[in-house]
Amino acid sequence: MSSAEEIAKAAKVAFEDSQLVPSAERVNALRHIREALQSNKNEILAANRQDLEAAQAEVDAGRMSESLLKRLDLDKGDKWDSMLQGVSDVAELPDPTEIVSYAKELDDGLELYRVSCPIGVLLVIFEARPEVVVNITALAIKSGNAAILKGGKESNRTTQLLSQAIAAGLAQSSLPETYVQTIQTRAEVSSLLALDQYIDLVIPRGSNSLVQNIQNNTRIPVMGHADGLCSVYLDESADDEKAVRVVLDSKTDYPSACNSTETLIIHESLLQTTWPVVARALLEANVRLLCDAATLSALQTLSPPPPNLTTLTGPSTPESYTTEHLTLTLSVLALPSLTAAVRFINAHSSHHTDCIVTESERAAAAFCRGVDSAGTFVNASTRFADGFRYGFGTEVGISTGRIHARGPVGLEGLVIYKYMLRSTGARGHVVGDFGAGGKQYKHVDIAAATLPF
């Protein structure tokens, strides 16, 4: 058993040693990993059944939720096959490294290239779902990063066998054996969070409390999101049908997802028109409505009354508007203007994804610029905020941070860049030759998508 520091150091060395391994070899490693997983399928699923049995006992004893249990199951539906297909899909994505994004000739024979490259060592911490170990391994390897993975303790048996298969696959490539490592205990996580000299980025995927706990206990950069408190604003020019469709989909398509909507803001002018139509559709879909005084009283005078009115509507509290319900519950309020709606969203949302329903292009433009969130949508469900739907071919996670990567994060979020400067001049290049009385910088664009050396 290695100490956390040994694991972190080994990851850093593996990362550094891998920098001279061509990227094609990373794709090759993913192929071997897929094969190793497939040929160990029976053992892995047997371990998964043991995890499930232990979890069932926890559920029976009331110490674990049914939904957590379900997420553990690796043999459910097409989960196994789609996990393997995911490895192949990631392998086939374009290489995110060695892309030149800035190239200038600073002087005759002095060329500067900004080139994308991996970040370094990733520490990925997630809960319950064991297939994440495979997803993240594929993403890390494809983008050239070393990784240390920690799954939920409920899936320890499964992730251990998945890790063995990953190691077996890696061993058939020229990538270092310690390129992807798995740890099992929370104590190791705590130790690793202090090792910023070896670990470059922490990616937590799980509950709000998991993410916040990690953010509060490390100086390593953290990429992810704690809350998904999304909202929909019905502007005074909102079309009724669009309003109903967008609100319903945003709330009911998958209520426990981070991109589901938790708050509905109604322009005051719609209280007797669009709002009753939308409310009726929501109540028919069994959505519980926590309303402010204006939106509540607008419902109570309707004739005929909407279904479920007495059972599913009630007054909101100030906390309703900062709560991520994750269930079929929606907080509702009325506001007098677009400006008021933008201010309310900026003060209450988690800066994840917010939507305006409007027929006014001017209102749309103002909302999209004024709302300070990773996603600002017009007449489209907040549920579109997703790496696959955005066309990235994969998703590392969703970030509500303001630097590096924001919103759904694809492979691009796992790379950074470095600057390579090359002198081909007969005497090399020195800055002392430039300046007053000397040479001037040329700063001429070089047309290059890849490095010339």
Next chain:
Amino acid sequence: MSSAEEIAKAAKVAFEDSQLVPSAERVNALRHIREALQSNKNEILAANRQDLEAAQAEVDAGRMSESLLKRLDLDKGDKWDSMLQGVSDVAELPDPTEIVSYAKELDDGLELYRVSCPIGVLLVIFEARPEVVVNITALAIKSGNAAILKGGKESNRTTQLLSQAIAAGLAQSSLPETYVQTIQTRAEVSSLLALDQYIDLVIPRGSNSLVQNIQNNTRIPVMGHADGLCSVYLDESADDEKAVRVVLDSKTDYPSACNSTETLIIHESLLQTTWPVVARALLEANVRLLCDAATLSALQTLSPPPPNLTTLTGPSTPESYTTEHLTLTLSVLALPSLTAAVRFINAHSSHHTDCIVTESERAAAAFCRGVDSAGTFVNASTRFADGFRYGFGTEVGISTGRIHARGPVGLEGLVIYKYMLRSTGARGHVVGDFGAGGKQYKHVDIAAATLPF
């Protein structure tokens, strides 16, 4: 006097309110700020003289260094004029916001745009040089960020008047008054570092201890660098003239700069050939050499002996190779291979900028990929690592971090992006219409450099 929380909250509100102000107005504000500075020049320079007198007393009492005193002087040479010119230069740079970097049609009438936008509220902490308050103000305003600035206490009188001129300039634009605020005390900084709900990025510019102290005391992302421990490696195929020129310039052009070289690594095969030539040039330039056994003994047998040999050469210690000398001192060692040099640099450098002197394209390519630093240079002085020299037109600072921005940072480092998704479909767009039996995502590229709305 406002509390730190009031200042931070005001900055956030100013940032949010500014999102609907067109970027041309930011350029206009910079013009007014330049004018306000110019028309208050006499008062500002008078305050600066007071700061200088107080500092002189500190120097006389042995509590402040001469170099710190010099950096305070705003009236030295063309400093004042170039400070004002800097405001105009930044104003004229291309707008870094509202640039579309990804645009896809997800479905007929459903368009996704990734658009660059400001980060939010910057907290900038710097030491001594009062002109930085003006530089950073220009960068923040140009990129659309609100800013809170804290200068060194030695320049309090000067920065206070600079801030008043900035406020007067802002007041003549439609940007909020609290868009740029200045604070004076360390206690305020400590309070602000805890307010991650209002402050989005901390940029420290100053000593190693200032930067490390900030990194250790906030969960807000920090952009900058603590150390600048750069190195030059002379490969076995190094050309003598290039070696001499690059090493001399890297060490002596401006020894106290972060991009100066602190460590020289010699391939063992050069101990009796290139190394004596380079050492002679360094000793002639009064560079003190801290040598390992091999490089030291190679010098001691030279005939004729190099100048200053006995006074300027001596044995290194392990600490020599992790010390940022910032003076005319260079740590030297010999290693047996390129691989050993890359490993040594990755273990000892601060990942800022490292250089190889070589005639081998293969060695250059391996060094540039294998060395895990923000800049990897071939036959070019480490002193080229600079935003102006790179052609950015400005420099926010130099980052040794691995996410968001790395190396010299231009205006691009002060922006992030958001995703805007717009449905122009007759019924809006919902995810429930996609998937098994429904619609498929199109993911067709849209050719757009700017937003259509």
